[in-house]
Amino acid sequence: MVHQGVNPRASGWSVTAPPRLWADLQQHLFQDDRDEHGAVILAGQADGPRGHRLLARELLIAEDNVDYVAGTIGYRALRPEFVRDAALRARAEQLAYLAVHSHFGTTSVSFSPIDLASHERGYPALRKITKQIVGGLVFTPRAGAGDLWLPDGTRDTLAEVVIPGGNLLRLAPSPVPVEASDARHDRQARLFGDRGQQAFTRMRVAVVGLGGVGSIVTELLARLGVGHLVLIDADTIDETNLPRLIAADLDDVDARKTELAVRNARRANPGTKLTVINEEAQHPDARQAIATCDWIFLAADTNAARHWVDRTVHQYLIPATQAGVKIPVDEAGVIGRIHVAIRQLIPGSGCMWCNGLINPTELALDMLPSHVRQQARYVDDIPAPSVIALNSLAASEAVNHFMLAVTNLHTDSGEHSLLRFPRSGRQICQQSRRDPTCGTCSDHGVLARGTAA
Known part of the structure; x- marks a missing residue:
């Protein structure tokens, strides 16, 4: 191996x-x-x-x-x-x-x-x-x-x-020295080995978006033993968020989502280093932070977050996982095809632009200052349904892929992206499309340009 x-x-x-x-x-x-x-x-x-x-x-x-x-x-x-x-x-x-x-x-x-x-x-x-x-x-x-x-x-x-x-x-030039795992992670190390558990401890991982999915991802990564978490979110908590945020209570209303994420991460793993950025994904501080990570979790659903994480994946060759849940409900209250989406973003493979997952009009609106953004929209955003049990499916699947990838336990090295439909039990594996002339993921774009792009 x-x-x-x-x-x-x-x-x-x-x-x-x-x-x-x-x-x-x-x-x-x-x-x-x-x-x-x-x-x-x-x-x-x-x-x-x-x-x-x-x-x-x-x-x-x-x-x-x-x-x-x-x-x-x-x-x-x-x-x-x-x-x-x-x-x-x-x-x-x-x-x-x-x-x-x-x-x-x-x-x-x-x-x-x-x-x-x-x-x-x-x-x-x-x-x-x-x-x-x-x-x-x-x-x-x-x-x-x-x-x-x-x-x-x-x-x-x-x-x-x-x-x-x-x-x-x-x-590496020669086999990497192995340290004995902390006793707290003994049961995990029985799967991953001390070498695998050591890998998590030395990784720097970003979570972009700390809402329903991101809050669970943060908890799971801390308990897995990830050594450094970068937590990115500009939002505060309102009362409707409480049922889907891990360990949230009434006292957390109006607090920052990053504050709750920090509290949960420290409770789960006091040894985890934390970097907190109370900004949206498009902010220069957030973009700089994710560019120096080993892995990125995209749990924010704005087009700006998708664009900048996607660009970072290819420009800096940093793998990422997008995780989310879609619960469509029309004006008559009819529920559509609920699905959980997990997308692996592999450097040099098909990007989110190539796969039609970024709306350029919405991206332009997202990039406006927050006080201008709502005025520029023709209609008010209606909050989408969100349920913690469905969010947990997305978070768990995303972190499972991450831990198997890091420890080389996947049985193949291909893309692991999927759509899961909880109401029917159906699951579809996905393969990214790639435009050979794309400005993001191809040799004609920012691929592997790093700081020179």
């Missing part, structure tokens, strides 16, 4: 690769011929929860015996013309240049002395050409290591490589 969990040594640099790019790279590097193969990754940059992140945006495959040829010193090398073209592209796009090759092995990998000597000969010159980070990556199917040369003249190693798919894969 791939090294589960967050590497405790991962406090420096990491590389995150979209599942599509990683699948293409794996297919090229680990062919049946068991020979060495090469490529170049061009990557954006961003800050992450434990250090600096490189975001794999583009994969340049080095064709065997054409671009990746017999070396004059080492076994194989990238052809100089291929290196030149990739370096010039990195400079033009303001992206890091990362040369990639494969090694034999399983759970550990490192550069050979010949590899490191070639870096010392070539990377200072490449760094001058690109004016960006340059470096090398070496992989086995279960491990990854990196040697990074930074623009300021310093040099650093890579702590881990992250692939945020249906299972959240993390590749």
Whole structure:
């Protein structure tokens, strides 16, 4: 199994690769011929929860015996013309240049002395050409290591490589040390293992929207042992909210929803670190906070929240889960198809724009100042029905997916999105559509651009 969990040594640099790019790279590097193969990754940059992140945006495959040829010193090398073209592209796009090759092995990998000597000969010159980070990556199917040369003249190693798919894969240079789980989480660790439980403790997770679904998600994440929660909501509690907010009482009326979420999280897990943002999802503070997380839960139903979380997923390669409940009731009181929606947002896969889940007119209204927003609407919003038992279905399904993904317990690494219809018991699995020219999730848009977008 791939090294589960967050590497405790991962406090420096990491590389995150979209599942599509990683699948293409794996297919090229680990062919049946068991020979060495090469490529170049061009990557954006961003800050992450434990250090600096490189975001794999583009994969340049080095064709065997054409671009990746017999070396004059080492076994194989990238052809100089291929290196030149990739370096010039990195400079033009303001992206890091990362040369990639494969090694034999399983759970550990490192550069050979010949590899490191070639870096010392070539990377200072490449760094001058690109004016960006340059470096090398070496992989086995279960491990990854990196040697990074930074623009300021310093040099650093890579702590881990992250692939945020249906299972959240993390590749380290060698197996990650495991700490014994806290006694409080003994029963969970019997499922996840100490390594899996350790993963939750070291994660930073955002919950955007702390209403009926978000309040339950917060409680479940705290009890699961997530080490740092970022809680985002601008609303206050009114009397009609009380039946669907976990542990709310009459004294909470007019309090902020974040205050209740903080109280519940601390009661559930006193060791959880909390960051509180009393703003809507479109506020710069909220957008900056979610861009430095390991995972995002989207439990707010505004088009602005959908847009900015969706953009963050692809721009910063951060996985997210949207969870919600729809209870349609017409003017005559006729109840329509109640459904619970769980959508996994995978970096580089179909975004919410591609799947028609963001209304551009409503988004424009959401982005107006709050005191202007209601005046700009033609009709008043009518509160939708909401029931805690239905909300709990959405929250539980969303957190179940998260915990299985983090601990690599999903039986496949594909998308896990679904619609559940409680009145009939029917369930439909969904697969996101992707427009290859999309400005959000494609190579033509902000995908993996990080802070440069």
